[in-house]
Amino acid sequence: MLNRYAILLAVVFLAAHKLPAAEICIPTPECNAVVETEPEGHSLIASGYSQIGSPGDPALPFKDLFLLLPPNADPNVASLTLRGSTDKLLPGQYNISPAPPVVTVVDGKEIREWGEGKQIENGKNMLVYSKNEYFPSANLQFIDVGNMRNWRIARVRYYPYRYNPVTRQLVFTSGGEVVLSYRTISSLAAVNKSVPDGLFADKIAALTSNYAQASQWYSTAQQPNRTTSQLASGTVTNYLILTTSAIVAGSTKFQAFINHKINRGFSVGLATEAQWGGGTGDVAAERIRSYLRANYLTKGIRYVLLIGNPDPSVGDVPMKMLWPRRSSSIYREAPSDYYYADLTGNWDLDGDGFYGEGDHDLRYGGVDRYPEVIVGRIPFYGNFADLDYILQKIMDYEAGGCGGPWVRNVLLTMKPSDTYTPGYHLGEAIKNAAAVPAGFSTTRVYEQTYNLNPPPDFTPCTYDTVSAATQQHAGFWFWWTHGNETVAADVTTSTRTQTLDDRYPVFTFQCSCLNGTPENSNNLGYALLKRGAVATNSATRVSWYYPGQVDFTNTDSNAGMAYRYAVKLVRDHKPCGDAHFEMMVEVPLDIWMNHCVFNLYGDPSLAYASGP
Template identity: 40%
Template structure:
């Protein structure tokens, strides 16, 4: 599974609280300096001809025809009054190694879609310099590629925060002489100048959600908080859970008999629910052409910070032309130089990225890669996480269909029996056979399933059922990987799904509006009735809606919003609790699948989406955070994939049971303590110091008698790494700690590590935050503070929310 690399800090100022997978970056006036250390790597053979280098935590740079070399990305916060034209990135290589020997790295494949019965292949920006699948401008040049150790990718906004996305290239390859150069240590310098007039950040209304998101995205969050209003923890009152906006119509609100119950359900879970209809947004004036999408987006822009909105659920007709809550018609491939019939993409991303200008050049074509990319334009950084429940009023009993979906969501979230959800169905077809004449590699979808199984499903304890072609279908198409069951066109997937309970479903296959299919042109695998589907909208009536799955549909057009029987919506009605499907054609990389963040291929979006979902993230967060981290290496086609795949379902839903909404996390403060060896010692116990049963002002060791542990805690010793050489730890998902204290604030000391879990903090019965103990490297004596409290005696309950294989711990408690 991919993890982020380790980044150290130039310590030039005091480090304050932060949540991040990276150590913080410190601002040096108008320059940000990052010390980057390359993680571990492995060399191997990709094929008999090509070598491969895998760097822990990095994915491949996948520009078609260019060498496949690992890359990663940093996000560096900038002041709100930064002169965006002045931002530059420079590097200083502190340590490098040239590996002995000569290497031959493979070129990245072209990207492909299947339209109107034929393969459409594209080599992207390198198409005029491709010979034998290689970009001769790189492979024939006696120089290192990439040329620069780090490059400015794009300037972006996250709510009120401005930041730079920086691509880091720790591996360079000279294809002429076959040299691999490893940049072991790099200084990455981001320089900028400021505009004369200070711009007042919108976060001056105190955007807690924005700060929390920035803490997990910006690697210089600590030093940048002074630019963006107040620190993360202040004395002013803040909500204990995110806001949840339901955007619908007055008619739907009046006709649904379950929407009010759904609203109450979300409120009972701790959300601050806002109901928004045309009565609220109808008279607003948005950007031209000021139609319904612009009015809805204007309401969101005006309210997402002040109302602390994190989730948005759209309920209405998604048809971009005639719908009452329409998707926005976007034009990522407008002006494409080849196959121009499919240049549009209906999308809900327009309601998620609220700071970007989706019509930067003002020509009326929104989301056009050729003209809306650039500073101030589309950046795909979501301010809110969006899902929708389609409603087609021309379907008989449309309100009953809506009510059934709402009831299903309520039942799903209230159900504490979640073990069945830790199972996955993975039917994977082929997309094409090899064709050496056009540089087309055989594309077997089985390798998506293999990546999911190895990287996260198996380690997290999921039971999986895989289905691949085995040579008995059309053209003898046969995967080299042995499945649990052979994939055939017709009813094999429907029957397997109907007779089992699967929490997750992901497939690979060509698709249309109402079906996904086994095979490809000339080799469709049909049954005796002439059916070749992986699944058809009509098949959903056979599925058990009491065990609905989260579904990623790696196919074209399954979520076409103009078709009221599209497969994505048909599954949401019966068989699924949430679906992600494409509104138009989508693009894939040929050959054996490897997850990549550089080009936003359709399978990688699904891979990362299901990674988050299987780890307990909400559907909306997992989808939009997966997309946010994608690059635009395929240019317009990358944009099309990012726009195409929309969520039908509740964006706040998770496969894990929780009695309430996810509270805001509390960030540990990074420290630079050396990493010792952890030695379990079950035979000795440190002496507990005498304390009152109510903790007063002071710092208390984890063995203090006033602390009551339950459900399988144990102590461990690690010499001087912990405050007193010990800490309490547990891998039990029901582990709890309870105690009382008298004071105005609470601090908690912990260890963070790659195996770290989460602790949910309740004070006086109310959730006040989640302490995240997961980090890429082991860090000792990390520290988190609660928001300020009224000075009195408080009751504390700390509950583990730990996935299988994760460990939570307590080192010490401080009372203020």
């Protein structure tokens, strides 16, 4: 008895000497949902909120909030609560629809996934729908803590509505504040003595709800970029080209490209085997990442352009093979360059030799999705004429040689994915959220007119109508259709890209399966980069969508990624690499494989020409 008392006292003594928790408070986000009645049930539609949650569970609106922590915060957040909010039981009864499954289609075969640990009946997870309890159990859910360079960020999910599927009652929560409390695990001074680095302060300011607190924690918060003198002295490399000495020697445009980027204000560095170690396949992948990890802070690297063979098995500048769905029986792996962007964690956290496993490697200390550098690549399959042509095209584009009104036209080609998913909703969403706010025009190719006013420019969506639409020329091209390594069905093919006019090169998001498969040198992503595109985003393996999705604002379906990338690229005028990774960070994580498969082919620092 005495012993137990002594132990208890010791615990109390230790607890008393731990630093007290500090709090971050932000106002609870507002939400005004509209209830829509559909044959399948009720949906809550709220602007700025995600409308699709975990497949089979009640589809309640939610929003992810990003809270900046001090750099010395314990990643194990102490508590997360709502303070001073009001719960209101809404009158009436509701039949809230479940979230749809995630789907991919390969060779006409549809694969549906509901996720682990569920009991699905008629599209509903009965483990939730049969319980006389409110779902979710709390308004706030802690998602994760991650690091973007030296910045430490907590992501929390807010559900303003909770639903009891048995009593069919809805509770709405509003007002008050979100309170996150945390402890610190070292002194602030000790952390800030490490490499001073204010890079990405602009991204953190836009992403987090409490950036005003940053200056008290981050000594470099007020110096978002290196000074001109630092750049001139060559101590900083904010644009790194990582490639092989053979590629440097064989290209006739390499030095011109470096000079061009220097003239654009970048401090350009070059890393070949002598710097990063060389090799092929996975050996090379590990050496590339080790080199970037060791240098991104000290050199101040912002952009990384990879040039080499991307094949993860035999490539000389390979993608890393990731295993986002390793516990599934099919479509388990994904070659990816994301491995070279998020450099803070160990992507094989459980140490089993399989990197990027969705269910094992995504905890703190592993994959955190926040990039340290912005990565793009130019695939190289041995043809120097192609490489030189692509480098020259990028230089011409960025130098303004390609300017004209066509830059401000957006081509939208949408093919139905299935009976429930006509695709045109994505075209209209990109038109309204990206093109119209930028003052841009659109050329739309849909399967039908769908009573739209004004109607689409071309129907139906076929190779011939798309080909005719490309004659109108556009600065951007977004599509959604089924695909394979060389085909985007009824949109274009690797062969057909040869008819595109490179005097009008586009930024593309290829919302399809497999178009960017790095093992195939004729993959459609690379074919487009060679002719038709100045930069393109394509999937290295299958990508996944939600059947019937009509709202794309906050989801990581392939269409949701295309939408958010379009908004950042077109409306916000971000460089394509920044648009790509900001999109990857901001969308909620539900379909990890989509984050791995979509990769950027092109110069990541390139933005659209804004001249006349």
